[in-house]
Amino acid sequence: MGKIDIPKKAIYRLSIYHRCLQKLHDNGVDTVSSTTLAKAAGVKSSQLRKDLAYFGQFGTRGLGYPVELLSSIIRETLGREHLQPVILVGAGNLGSALLRYHGFEKEGFEVVAAFDANPEATRARGVTIPVFPDSDLEKFITGNSVKLAILCVPVEFAQAVVNRLVAVGIQGVLNFSPIVLEVTPDVTVNNVDLALELEHLSYFIR
Amino acid sequence: MGKIDIPKKAIYRLSIYHRCLQKLHDNGVDTVSSTTLAKAAGVKSSQLRKDLAYFGQFGTRGLGYPVELLSSIIRETLGREHLQPVILVGAGNLGSALLRYHGFEKEGFEVVAAFDANPEATRARGVTIPVFPDSDLEKFITGNSVKLAILCVPVEFAQAVVNRLVAVGIQGVLNFSPIVLEVTPDVTVNNVDLALELEHLSYFIR
DNA sequence: GCATGTGAAATAATTCACAGCC
DNA sequence: GGCTGTGAATTATTTCACATGC
Numbered sequence A, B: 001m002g003k004i005d006i007p008k009k010a011i012y013r014l015s016i017y018h019r020c021l022q023k024l025h026d027n028g029v030d031t032v033s034s035t036t037l038a039k040a041a042g043v044k045s046s047q048l049r050k051d052l053a054y055f056g057q058f059g060t061r062g063l064g065y066p067v068e069l070l071s072s073i074i075r076e077t078l079g080r081e082h083l084q085p086v087i088l089v090g091a092g093n094l095g096s097a098l099l100r101y102h103g104f105e106k107e108g109f110e111v112v113a114a115f116d117a118n119p120e121a122t123r124a125r126g127v128t129i130p131v132f133p134d135s136d137l138e139k140f141i142t143g144n145s146v147k148l149a150i151l152c153v154p155v156e157f158a159q160a161v162v163n164r165l166v167a168v169g170i171q172g173v174l175n176f177s178p179i180v181l182e183v184t185p186d187v188t189v190n191n192v193d194l195a196l197e198l199e200h201l202s203y204f205i206r
Numbered sequence C: 001g002c003a004t005g006t007g008a009a010a011t012a013a014t015t016c017a018c019a020g021c022c
Numbered sequence D: 001g002g003c004t005g006t007g008a009a010t011t012a013t014t015t016c017a018c019a020t021g022c
Helices: A008-026 A034-041 A045-053 A067-077 A093-101 A119-124 A134-144 A155-167 A194-204 B008-026 B034-041 B045-053 B067-077 B093-101 B119-124 B134-144 B155-167 B194-204
Strands: A085-089 A110-116 A131-133 A148-151 A172-175 A188-191 B085-089 B110-116 B131-133 B148-151 B172-175 B188-191
Touching: A008 A034, A008 A045, A008 A067, A008 B194, A034 A045, A085 A093, A085 A134, A093 A110, A093 A119, A093 B093, A110 A119, A110 A134, A119 A131, A131 A134, A134 A155, A148 A155, A148 B194, A155 A172, A172 B194, A188 B194, A194 B008, A194 B148, A194 B172, A194 B188, B008 B034, B008 B045, B008 B067, B034 B045, B085 B093, B085 B134, B093 B110, B093 B119, B110 B119, B110 B134, B119 B131, B131 B134, B134 B155, B148 B155, B155 B172
Parallel strands: A085 A110, A085 A148, A110 A131, A148 A172, A172 A188, B085 B110, B085 B148, B110 B131, B148 B172, B172 B188
Antiparallel strands: none
């Protein structure tokens, strides 16, 4: 790959900049300075300029950045020009909650299918996205070239399921199980660990 | 405070170590080397030793660390010796999903109450935790000395609600809204931004 | 004059490597 | 011999500060 040079944290910030730019665009703004955009994103202006400099030059000195252009360049850099299909595996309490939540769709991801050991029960929970038995996983992923998966299975199954996903081509996993998943370096795992976040907070209160 | 010297990221890792230690303890292990524990936690052994060194010396050279003792020392360091009450504000799709999920309880946090503009609707969604109208927020927080809040209100209300929370003593906020919240430095905000995590993943797939 | 783009400086975090101790 | 604890070295990230260009 040719993008190993952008720091991981900068990539998270790109997403934030992208959101701020969309908001500015909705408000009819078409040029923004690094100072203004940085303030909206909660970072220093120098950091914003450095982050953008990792992948090109888009501003005009004395003026600022073109909102719409920068927005689409970031979208492209993040690989968001084309809609990415996403599957969700494990539609228990949290999984079916996320399916009903539709927070991903709002930001432009399409959750195309869910998988569970007991698909009937999930459908009964008011989930409208198609739910399949988890034995259909491999067939579906291969057939639909899915690259991204949201993993909400119970912690004791998480490693086994991720192995199956990776074997058929999943390259990115959003993992909600409180476990450190072992994957090959070509697979990216992002952990969302709600209890861990609360624990972290509890350190900072007195 | 006297703990400003431990890096933020090290604190997250402490929680992970703590989990691994509990598992080891459950399996009857009573001593563990930095190499073994680090492997379980997915970090380098040198990093584990450095992280622990931030707040003391607990190991025996040639042997390793005492599992139970280290576990309780970490718990104390994180401020988890005593149960912290937590409230949840905004019981819409995601909020009520989290209430039904009970993932926090499993890790030892007690969600004592939820607040929403429409408490009836939330109760109807099968939530068993008490739900109050959001006008009761201040009274409840003050009356029960709550310090931690989970924030799931729609993004356009997030800043206003966090202002109210902070005004009556909330010191830690787990924020699910895709917005950069402005708070005074004595308040800690942790953002869980699901769409942003997916976007981050989409950068790494090809 | 104003705001970008960027080397250089400062700061932070990680990893090495080994002395010290059981 | 094995494993911790820790300074020193390395690597990564952030911030500064200013030359450059509109």
